[in-house]
Amino acid sequence: MSAVIEFQNISKIYGEQKVIDSLNLEIADGEFVTVIGSSGCGKTTLLKMINGLITQTSGDVVVHGKNIKDMDMIQLRRNIGYAIQGSVLFPHLTVEQNIAYVPNLLNKREKEKTRRAVKKWMEIVGLEEELLSRYPSELSGGQQQRVGIARALAASPDILLMDEPFGAVDEITRKQLQDELKKIHQKTKITILFVTHDITEAMKLGTRVLVMDRGTILQYDSPERIQQQPATEFVRRLIGG
Ligand SMILES: Nc1ncnc2c1ncn2[C@@H]1O[C@H](COP(=O)(O)OP(=O)(O)OP(=O)(O)O)[C@@H](O)[C@H]1O
Ligand SMILES: [Mg+2]
Incomplete structure (x- = not known):
């Protein structure tokens, strides 16, 4: 499978604070990636660098094989x-x-x-x-x-970025929306990045789960693999193991 989104050695610094630290990531076409990690670990920052709402301090973001530095932002965001x-x-x-x-x-x-x-x-x-x-x-x-x-x-769109999209809805509606989104993904095969604070939601929806901590990636794997082989103590505790 080809990569739709690539982060190549990405860092983001605000003042003195490095909020994304030399991050490398390839997201394959058609994945449903759920992104989870503590508040302030850089999830929103990561998402916004894909559509150019935030510019990295160093490194490259490549979308559909093109460095977004060389792209027209309107063209980029259209998809x-x-x-x-x-x-x-x-x-x-x-x-x-x-x-x-x-x-x-x-x-x-x-x-x-x-x-x-x-x-x-x-x-x-x-x-x-x-x-x-x-x-x-x-x-x-x-x-x-x-x-x-x-x-x-x-x-x-062929890429959909969702930042805690189901935060303000009740449990029943949330469940409906999860099921609908999963169906939409299966039907359309678009690539989705979905930030959530809810590990159950992350494991249910994701074809891959991205676990972040303080600007770095702890694990990027299928939910099954995360369940079976949590990469660190942080991940093990997150899934309640
Ligand atoms: N414009 C900014 N100026 C300075 N610091 C910022 C700015 N935007 C974000 N940060 C800091 O960068 C870090 C990462 O922020 P980000 O919004 O990506 O976190 P997050 O993982 O989405 O958190 P949450 O789960 O609370 O939404 C945080 O420490 C935040 O305070
Ligand atoms: Mg956020």
């Missing part, structure tokens, strides 16, 4: 969906306009097709159709989060 905790919706656009934003940019003429797609994604993430004409400020936190997920998916 990378990004869903994060908390609302990042356009406040002046309705739910429908938010989800349709990228599809509309890509195929201006096919309004009806986009409308159907928006409805499909609303259903998948469990949102009532009546919410389509509301503005983000008129939604609950969990609803906003689901609109964010629908918007990220509606853009048909």
Whole structure:
């Protein structure tokens, strides 16, 4: 399998603090990578370096074989969906306009097709159709989060970055969203990076689990292998062994 995302000797320094330390990682096409580690260990930083929202201090990030330093950021981000905790919706656009934003940019003429797609994604993430004409400020936190997920998916990205996307939803909805996301991944074979604090979620969803600690990778393996052979004491405790 070919690598879709490569981190080559990446470091990130803020002031005096090295938050990512000489990190090397290859993510193969179609993996569902769950990223777990203590608060502040560098998960969000790692994710944001893939779509250029954060620039590394040294090293290279390579996406689809291209060094992102040499890429146009708009072009790069067009194929990378990004869903994060908390609302990042356009406040002046309705739910429908938010989800349709990228599809509309890509195929201006096919309004009806986009409308159907928006409805499909609303259903998948469990949102009532009546919410389509509301503005983000008129939604609950969990609803906003689901609109964010629908918007990220509606853009048909080939890489999807998700930073604790299910943080603000209840247990039942969370379980539904996990199952849906797993199905979407199996169907579309997009590459997903998914940050979570929940080890059960990480082991359930990931085809690979990335365990981080203080800016380094402790283990990057299938859930089965992590279960059988935790690389360090930290990993063993994390999985409750
Ligand atoms: N703009 C910034 N300036 C200085 N330090 C920063 C900045 N952004 C992040 N950091 C620091 O870098 C480290 C990594 O942050 P990051 O957001 O990647 O952590 P995280 O693993 O996502 O944590 P959490 O699980 O709490 O979201 C933290 O110590 C954080 O305080
Ligand atoms: Mg974070």
